[in-house]
Amino acid sequence: MNILTELLFEKEFLKKLENMAFLLKKARAGRYSGLHRSTRKGQSVEFADYRAYVAGDDFRQVDWHAYARLDKLFIKLFMEENDLSVHLLLDTSGSMALEGSLKYQLAKQLAGALGYLALVNMEQVGVIPLNSGTNRCLPLQRGRNAISRLWEFLSQLEAGGETDLNGALRQSGKYIKRPGLTIVLSDMLSSSGFEEGLKYLQHLGQQVVVLHILSPEERNPQLLGNFRLVDCETGLEKEVSITPILLRTYKEHLEVFLQSIKEFCLSREITYHTVGSDDKLEDILLRSLRGAEVLV
Incomplete structure (x- = not known):
C-alpha cells in the first residue's frame, strides 16, 4: 500500500486537525x-x-x-525560545502487521496525522521505528515543506520480525537529543516488557504518551476448536484446543495485562490510552485524544 492510499487524508479532516494542538504538562x-x-x-x-x-x-x-x-x-x-520536539516511536514488529489486522495501518495513519499537526504548528517532528533490525529513522523536521517527507517515510516503513520493546525504546534514545514529547504507538507485545524502556525515555526528559493499539480479534477472539497457532514474530508453532473456558481465561489474562500497563503508566505520570484498530481515525484524533488530554 503506497502513500497515496495508506496516508490519504481528506482536506476537511486536515482543516479540523489544524485547529488542535498538543497539550503539554x-x-x-x-x-x-x-x-x-x-x-x-x-x-x-x-x-x-x-x-x-x-x-x-x-x-x-x-x-x-x-x-x-x-x-x-x-x-x-x-x-522564540519555546518550541517543541515531537518524537513518534512506531512499533514495526511482526505482531503489528498480523494478517487481517489493521493495527499497523492505523498506527501509521496516526503517526502521519500527529506529525502533520506538529509540522503545521511549527513544531519539530521525527519518526523512530521500534524494531530489532534497522536503525533507519526520520530526523527531526520542521515546517509544512516537511509534510510530504514525513508521509513518504511512513509509507515506506514495513513491519516484520521480532522486537525487544524495552531494548528498542532504549535504542531510540540515541536519536533523542533534547527534552520534548514522545508518543509510542505499539501493541505493547514483547516478552522483554516495556517498563525500563519507558523509564529511560522519561530519564531523557520526555513527556511520554503511550497509544496502545489493539485489534478486535485480540480483544474478543472468535475461535473454537483445534488450531495450530504460529507466532508471527518468531515462527514458533503450538497445537491448541480452544474451548470456551480457555477463551475466558485468555480474556482474564488480557485484562490483567492491560491493567498492569495502565497502573504502571499512572504511577510514572505517563499518559496511557488504548485504541482499537477498527476505530475511526477522525474519532480518535478529534475526540478520544482530547478526552485523554493528549490534544486540545
Missing part, C-alpha cells in the same frame, strides 16, 4: 514558538509563519492586514 525549552499549549512564554525575535486563529489565541498576534485581504483571522508565528 510542562514547558520545554527550544528555539521556536510552536502552537502547543504551554505555561511558558518566550521572547519573540523573528517572524516565522502563519496559522488560522483558534479561540483563546492572543489577539495581539492577529495579522490584521491578512484579515483585511482575506476576511479571515490568522495568527503570526515567531521564533
Whole structure:
C-alpha cells in the first residue's frame, strides 16, 4: 500500500486537525514558538509563519492586514525560545502487521496525522521505528515543506520480525537529543516488557504518551476448536484446543495485562490510552485524544 492510499487524508479532516494542538504538562525549552499549549512564554525575535486563529489565541498576534485581504483571522508565528520536539516511536514488529489486522495501518495513519499537526504548528517532528533490525529513522523536521517527507517515510516503513520493546525504546534514545514529547504507538507485545524502556525515555526528559493499539480479534477472539497457532514474530508453532473456558481465561489474562500497563503508566505520570484498530481515525484524533488530554 503506497502513500497515496495508506496516508490519504481528506482536506476537511486536515482543516479540523489544524485547529488542535498538543497539550503539554510542562514547558520545554527550544528555539521556536510552536502552537502547543504551554505555561511558558518566550521572547519573540523573528517572524516565522502563519496559522488560522483558534479561540483563546492572543489577539495581539492577529495579522490584521491578512484579515483585511482575506476576511479571515490568522495568527503570526515567531521564533522564540519555546518550541517543541515531537518524537513518534512506531512499533514495526511482526505482531503489528498480523494478517487481517489493521493495527499497523492505523498506527501509521496516526503517526502521519500527529506529525502533520506538529509540522503545521511549527513544531519539530521525527519518526523512530521500534524494531530489532534497522536503525533507519526520520530526523527531526520542521515546517509544512516537511509534510510530504514525513508521509513518504511512513509509507515506506514495513513491519516484520521480532522486537525487544524495552531494548528498542532504549535504542531510540540515541536519536533523542533534547527534552520534548514522545508518543509510542505499539501493541505493547514483547516478552522483554516495556517498563525500563519507558523509564529511560522519561530519564531523557520526555513527556511520554503511550497509544496502545489493539485489534478486535485480540480483544474478543472468535475461535473454537483445534488450531495450530504460529507466532508471527518468531515462527514458533503450538497445537491448541480452544474451548470456551480457555477463551475466558485468555480474556482474564488480557485484562490483567492491560491493567498492569495502565497502573504502571499512572504511577510514572505517563499518559496511557488504548485504541482499537477498527476505530475511526477522525474519532480518535478529534475526540478520544482530547478526552485523554493528549490534544486540545
